[in-house]
Amino acid sequence: MINQAGTLDAEGVEHLHQLVADWHPLADVTFSDLFIVLPTKDDEMLIAAHCRPATAGTVEGEDVVGNPVPPSIDKQVRKSFLTQQPLQSGVDHVRFRIVPIATRVQKVIGILVVASDDRTERQPDAVQRNYAEITESMLRMISNGEFPGDGVPTGLRHGTPRVSDGLIHLNADGVVLYASPNAISAFHRLGVRGRLPGKILAELVTEQMQYSSSVDEMLPVVLLGKGSWVTEVESRGVVISLRAIELKNRGARTGAMLMCRDVTELRRSERELMTKDAMIREINHRVKNNLQTVSALLRLQARRVQDPAAKQNLDDAQRRIYTISMVHEALARTGADKVEFDETFARLMRLAAGVATTGQHVTTRFEGSFGTVHSEEATSLAVVLNEVITNAVEHGLKGRDGSIVVRVHRDGDELDVVIEDDGVGIKEGEHGSGLGTQIVETMIKSDLLGTINWSPGPERGTVVTIQAHMRHRD
Structure with a gap:
């Protein structure tokens, strides 16, 4: 407005x-x-x-x-x-x-x-x-035209104080003229005892710095009211958030308004969350490494097997496990429980098409966007798409050049995916009955709360339509 x-x-x-x-x-x-x-x-x-x-x-x-x-x-x-x-x-x-x-x-x-x-x-x-x-x-x-001032921080951190949290009025020399009860309580908890009015706040806080592990270089500026800035002071495990607004009269500094808030518990909670995020990131990293190790072992085992059917089963298992490891790699990289799925899927599609080809040239194209997908659904979605694309290359395009197009439409919780190839195609109502198809149908029904349908393409090839419901919002 x-x-x-x-x-x-x-x-x-x-x-x-x-x-x-x-x-x-x-x-x-x-x-x-x-x-x-x-x-x-x-x-x-x-x-x-x-x-x-x-x-x-x-x-x-x-x-x-x-x-x-x-x-x-x-x-x-x-x-x-x-x-x-x-x-x-x-x-x-x-x-x-x-x-x-x-x-x-x-x-x-x-x-x-x-x-x-x-x-x-x-x-x-x-x-x-x-x-x-x-x-x-x-x-x-x-x-x-002196407020707001130049260079004043606007992206304030969570917990930045307001007047109701605690207010101190300073004169031009940094002497406390007035301190609200909440401000007095906050500084008492920091270790500053006695009355604040009539004292230079910067001197009182400096005495507590011997108990602080680190000091922000802007702290003296804020405590003396010589600039409009935001900082924090920590002593004996207590954290006070400070925000100063410099008061002027046509360029001459007349004092400052200093707001303060005890954010000890808030910062402790943030540190705990950071620790948990780091732990989750490390767990996903280790899971990814373990899955890739298992995938490599299966690949080595497949090379020693003589039976073509057994070799194919081991190759399929290796590919599925590696697909799951890709999702955990994305989770480990972000440290979150959600994945920007487009990048992961683009890699998966190239990998699936490349691994499944046996000499023919297969081109792939990806249209639309999956958006952000929760980790629980990302794994199932990755496995399902990998199975469908691999099946299209191995069976629909077997021994021939062709293309695969994946079109995605996301509307809130609803996800529509269409995978179309220009291979030999299938008959109406026909679809595979192997282990891959069973895995796809089970995951779509139980994990993605959706449906899958196979149908002949408009001219040739096969069109696979997947409709899924994302239970976890972005």
């Missing part, structure tokens, strides 16, 4: 996207709903974005993005945009602060409306005073 009004250039669109990505702290510290209003080519004032606070109830329960500004404040919004000056207004129990939004080159591109409910419970004087100072600084920065 940012550029639905159609009045912004590329710089203006980018500036508003950055503002929307970073305006939650302002909503929280003002206990207010935030609205971005843009003028349209039809001389309307359109609401382009809306942010609700986590520290108070919302004043607007409906989705108003895309709607014109209410008539009750339309006049004030237009006046602020034309004069490039902030205004205040009130309607019933709602107070409005109307602030021009300027880019870094001082071009006004829209209006920020801060809407707060007068009936919101008032905070203690110290809280109210510090929150008000932070609010004034941030609104002034927005109207001066």
Whole structure:
């Protein structure tokens, strides 16, 4: 919705996207709903974005993005945009602060409306005073084109703090002016004891660094409020996430708003998940190696067997096992329980066609996409497709050149695969009855919850149609 009004250039669109990505702290510290209003080519004032606070109830329960500004404040919004000056207004129990939004080159591109409910419970004087100072600084920065700043991180990590998690107000020298109860508790757990107001936070935290295994080089910048950045501090196994927003007045630093959150349990859970992922990756790697070893042993055994039927059975078993190992190779490479199946199938199709040929030239073509397939279904799907393609080469194209085309269509959970060759073909209602066919029918019915059908091609050859249901979503 940012550029639905159609009045912004590329710089203006980018500036508003950055503002929307970073305006939650302002909503929280003002206990207010935030609205971005843009003028349209039809001389309307359109609401382009809306942010609700986590520290108070919302004043607007409906989705108003895309709607014109209410008539009750339309006049004030237009006046602020034309004069490039902030205004205040009130309607019933709602107070409005109307602030021009300027880019870094001082071009006004829209209006920020801060809407707060007068009936919101008032905070203690110290809280109210510090929150008000932070609010004034941030609104002034927005109207001066200083917020959001250049180089500020936007891809915030899971667990990045908000105002409600813990707030510290710093002056220009990094001295704590105010610390919320949640912030005090977080730093107490880190090992910082006593009162925080009146102290230089960076000095208090530095004393705990002897118990830390590593220190982010940006930590002093954040603790002193000398830049808008995100970092973490760890001591004695406790992890505190920190986010600083530098407060300025026309380029001069006036202080900072520092948000903090105890993310110890969150990071511990993430480390456990990383360990489990690494373990799963290693298991899949070992399974792949073991399967390839078994496949190689079967291949060696097949070379010693004289009976053609026994040799063929060993070759088939070796090929099936190697197909399964390919899926585990893909799982080991990604470390996930899902496979981007297109790449795996492309290798499988070339391998199946190459191994099964006995001198003839067979071309293969793959159309469509399987998408992401869960590991439990990927193995069965790989074996089924390998059997069908191998059968097409060994029987449909036996002793002759030809081609095989695989067409895939995926729609959510439903998967349709058509495998067509231009070989000798089959009669209507006819299909194989060997072990390979039994394996295919069993896997499709039990593992893929689907069906398979063999039919003569439109001119010659055979068309195999597989319909499967993917129980595990992407």
